[in-house]
Amino acid sequence: MTRTQKTVFILVALLALIMGLVFNSLMSSKNQGNNTALIDAGIILLPQSRHLPAVKMTNQDGQPVLMNELKDKWSLLFFGYTFCPDICPTTLSQLRQIKSELPKEVQDKLQIVLVSVDPNRDTPQQLKQYLGYFDPQFVGLTPGSVQALQTLASAVSIPFIPADTSKPNYTVDHSGNLALIGPDGTQRGFIRAPFNNQKMIAQLPGLVERP
Structure with missing residues (x-):
């Protein structure tokens, strides 16, 4: 050279x-x-995805669901319960509104999942009736025990305080944040409450395009 x-x-x-x-x-x-x-927009992505535990739930149709097999769609997990007096109906109404304003192709890649923190009262039938008031396509999951619920809640860092079910009309303290689960079944992040509808509507389409 x-x-x-x-x-x-x-x-x-x-x-x-x-x-x-x-x-x-x-x-x-x-x-x-x-x-x-x-x-x-309140969407916080984790630097590294987290695997979900193989906790068994029952959906609103009475079918078993393993949480580590929650795949193929982006899932927004909200931990709440059907007897909740305030935050749950408000949150589900917001999520219904946000979903309705997203393009159809984005809606098809997204699912809203209510994980019950009140397995004592939230039977599959109760969940189905309750979610029908908001959106029949919303998924409801109820755990077999409070221990199983605690395992899942700890894994995705969404806190709740188990209720004293011996008291009449008891309430359950829980977070309003959402756990963001990717189509590969791993936790990708969180969505912080309170939600800004328009900002979430603007950001969710780009988010669900991620693998």
């Missing part, structure tokens, strides 16, 4: 390096901008 060829080779290598650095910088800025918009 002549000196001239070496010089040209070095210049080409330097140019490729500079272009690569510029490209990476642009992509990093773009991703940072996307993440900033997600955070502004």
Whole structure:
């Protein structure tokens, strides 16, 4: 290789390096901008996805569901209960509104899941009737025991306080946040309450396009 060829080779290598650095910088800025918009909408993505435990639930149709097999769609898990006096009907109404304003192709990739924190009263039949008031396509899940529920809640970092079921008309303290589950069945993040409908509607289409 002549000196001239070496010089040209070095210049080409330097140019490729500079272009690569510029490209990476642009992509990093773009991703940072996307993440900033997600955070502004209350959508917090985990740096590393979490596997869900193989906790067995029963859905509103009486069918068994393993939580670590909740796949193929993006799932928004809301931990609540049908006898909840305030936060649950408000949250489910918001989620119904948000879903209704999303494009049809986005709706098809998304499911809203109510995980009951009140297995004592929330039978599959009760869940089905209750969710029918909001959206018949919403999924309701009830655990076989409070212990199974605690295992799942701890795994996705959505807290609740088991109720004293001996008291009449008892209530259950729980979080209003959502656990965000990807189509591979792993937890990808959270959606913080209170929700901003328009910001979530703007960000969810891009989110569900992720693998």
